[in-house]
Amino acid sequence: MLMYILRRILQMIPVFIGVTIIMFLVRSPAVVPGDPVRMLTGERDVSPAIREAVTKKFGLDQPIYTQYGKYMARLVQGDLGDSYQQRRPVTTILFEKFPNTFKLAGTALLLEAIFGIAAGILSAVKRYSFWDVLVTLSTSVLVSLPVFWLGMILQYVFGIQFKRWGLPYLPATGIGSPQILYLILPAITLASVSTAYSARIARSQLLEVMGQDYMRTAAAKGLSGGQVIWRHGLKNAMIPVVTFLGLDLGAMVAGTILTETVFNWPGVGYTIYRAITLRDWPVVTGGVIVIVILVMVINLAVDISYAFLDPRIRYRKHAS
Amino acid sequence: MANETPSQDTAKMPIDTGGVAPELPIEEAAGKGRTLWADAWRRLRRNKLALVAMGWIIFVALIAITADLWAPKLLGDPTFIDTTTVAQRSLKPPSTAHVFGTDKLGRDILCRIIYGARISLLVAVLAVAMMVILGLLIGAVAGYYGGWWDAVLMRLADIFYAFPYVLFAIVLLALMGPGVLNVCITIGILGWPSIARVFRASVLSVKENEYVDAARALGASTWRVMFRHVGPNAIAPMIVYATMGVGAAILTEAALSFLGMGVPLGQPSWGGMLNEVRSYMVVAPWMMAFPGLAILTTVLAFVLLGDGLRDAFDVRLKE
Numbered sequence: 088m089l090m091y092i093l094r095r096i097l098q099m100i101p102v103f104i105g106v107t108i109i110m111f112l113v114r115s116p117a118v119v120p121g122d123p124v125r126m127l128t129g130e131r132d133v134s135p136a137i138r139e140a141v142t143k144k145f146g147l148d149q150p151i152y153t154q155y156g157k158y159m160a161r162l163v164q165g166d167l168g169d170s171y172q173q174r175r176p177v178t179t180i181l182f183e184k185f186p187n188t189f190k191l192a193g194t195a196l197l198l199e200a201i202f203g204i205a206a207g208i209l210s211a212v213k214r215y216s217f218w219d220v221l222v223t224l225s226t227s228v229l230v231s232l233p234v235f236w237l238g239m240i241l242q243y244v245f246g247i248q249f250k251r252w253g254l255p256y257l258p259a260t261g262i263g264s265p266q267i268l269y270l271i272l273p274a275i276t277l278a279s280v281s282t283a284y285s286a287r288i289a290r291s292q293l294l295e296v297m298g299q300d301y302m303r304t305a306a307a308k309g310l311s312g313g314q315v316i317w318r319h320g321l322k323n324a325m326i327p328v329v330t331f332l333g334l335d336l337g338a339m340v341a342g343t344i345l346t347e348t349v350f351n352w353p354g355v356g357y358t359i360y361r362a363i364t365l366r367d368w369p370v371v372t373g374g375v376i377v378i379v380i381l382v383m384v385i386n387l388a389v390d391i392s393y394a395f396l397d398p399r400i401r402y403r404k405h406a407s
Numbered sequence: 408m409a410n411e412t413p414s415q416d417t418a419k420m421p422i423d424t425g426g427v428a429p430e431l432p433i434e435e436a437a438g439k440g441r442t443l444w445a446d447a448w449r450r451l452r453r454n455k456l457a458l459v460a461m462g463w464i465i466f467v468a469l470i471a472i473t474a475d476l477w478a479p480k481l482l483g484d485p486t487f488i489d490t491t492t493v494a495q496r497s498l499k500p501p502s503t504a505h506v507f508g509t510d511k512l513g514r515d516i517l518c519r520i521i522y523g524a525r526i527s528l529l530v531a532v533l534a535v536a537m538m539v540i541l542g543l544l545i546g547a548v549a550g551y552y553g554g555w556w557d558a559v560l561m562r563l564a565d566i567f568y569a570f571p572y573v574l575f576a577i578v579l580l581a582l583m584g585p586g587v588l589n590v591c592i593t594i595g596i597l598g599w600p601s602i603a604r605v606f607r608a609s610v611l612s613v614k615e616n617e618y619v620d621a622a623r624a625l626g627a628s629t630w631r632v633m634f635r636h637v638g639p640n641a642i643a644p645m646i647v648y649a650t651m652g653v654g655a656a657i658l659t660e661a662a663l664s665f666l667g668m669g670v671p672l673g674q675p676s677w678g679g680m681l682n683e684v685r686s687y688m689v690v691a692p693w694m695m696a697f698p699g700l701a702i703l704t705t706v707l708a709f710v711l712l713g714d715g716l717r718d719a720f721d722v723r724l725k726e
Contacts, residue, residue, distance in 0.1 A: 098565070101562050101565075101566070102562075102565055102566050105563070105566035106566065106570070110578075113578055113582060227707060227710055227711060227714070228703070228707060230710060231654065231658070231703055231706040231707035231709075231710050232703055232706075233658055233661050233662065233665075233678070233681075233699060233702050233703070233706075234662070235662060235665050235681065236661075236681060236695075236699035236702065236703070239681070239684070239685075239688060239695055239699075240695070240699070242688070243688055243689075243692055243695065247688070247689055338571075341571030341572075341573075341574055342571065342572075342573060342574075344573055344574055344577065344666075345573060345662055345665075345666070348666065356574075359574065359577075360577070360666065363577060363578070363581045363668075364667075366581075371578060371581070375571070375574055375575070375578060378571055378574065379570065379571065382571065
């Protein structure tokens, strides 16, 4: 087990280095077309003296591998540089925004778990019924839906039309109090696609388990249909679903950019989007690196707990 | 890791193109020798949903290809702005003159959706072509040469998997600037790992067969082995992946254009049209409804057709 964890952590290192190299090149003036000094000084013309000072200060006169080494040295100490725009450390900015993103992703994950699993169970238990067809079709529609468009439709219906009709309506953008009201529409939007996937996985897993011999045994010894599924079916079928949900938390944290932009939700995704439009590269690269690390750590945690839950995985990984 | 179980995806496929799929009823299987294609087509024809989806895709594609012949006459120019009458024409709700209404600048929305179909389909097909070519090359090298090549290329695939997809696409496009070709390149660069893994698995499972040894003993070159022996085994999963990939690429392009980083706003694209809506959502909801429906129906058609093809070819894909 320890070897397995160790190997997984070792596997993360090349990924981490690859990501940092790419993000370093992204903000490196050596790759981005245009004049690096102008970029650093906010696209203004500068005198030769300032130009030289800027070049020195940012180490632009050094070879690129030296620049990368220095960048990495700062990175591992938790220094992501300062925002060009706000003149504050990127880490401070990200620390302010991450709680909002976690709230959004956490709520979406909860919605996904409840509705995805419920829909999956319903359609597996009542296979080939009207409900099964309905769930199967809705999951196809949900995965084909542009997330940002769904967000806009929700804003229009529940934010604008409900207000016009004099019904209780929901705030359509931003964040305020009580926060839960502001959270509902973005969370539904963010959860939509994942709910469809978790419903599909729950359905196929439960169907597979229902074909097993021990299910027939349970029915043969006189348990009712509901009890068979509840006590024997779900427990076995849910392991992959729970794994998917865990991995999806990482995907959600990374995928909030569209939802947050539509709803002006002050999270990391929206911050990165704004930073891109403002060409504030330290915030962009810092945000992406932190998100990638976060996703890797979440995935590792999920894999390890999966291996704990299901010894078959553990032994198979060892054998290979 | 997924790449340690190579044969999963291909194991259930009919290996020989002249063979008969095992689960066909005896009386059907006993007929004349059929190809993989005829078999797949037989099964696809029974799937009504997939046929409707295919019909819709053909319809949208025909409209997109022939738009220049009839759309300007019927619906006007999709980009031209008549500055003298813009005030009277702007933000009109759907009517007989403008079935889907007009936008802020008085342009017909139906016309823009039709021209948007061109961009969306073009980008999606080019992007998937790029993705498949990259994926096939990398998957072939990794699977065939194995060892060091395999380790490096598959770790590279892991790195690409670890990237948050949309986020990374946005960063790439922010660097390259908006543009049709840049969107294709971005989607292609980010999408190759899944194709590469599937093709690598196909290569690995075929490589061990004796007929490959025989072919090599007869002096066949690596590329000949790849095309003549591995290719036909991998073609069915590739078709399924590509079909679904086109749907996914349309969604990605729409999202990027919506964020203002995909197709430049001067060209009508479905995502770009939704970007323009954001300030007029309250007064002109039709501007929001129709481009979104265009994306949804077209992507849905590719998803359903992909599902149908997967069942027809009997390909096992991982969820």
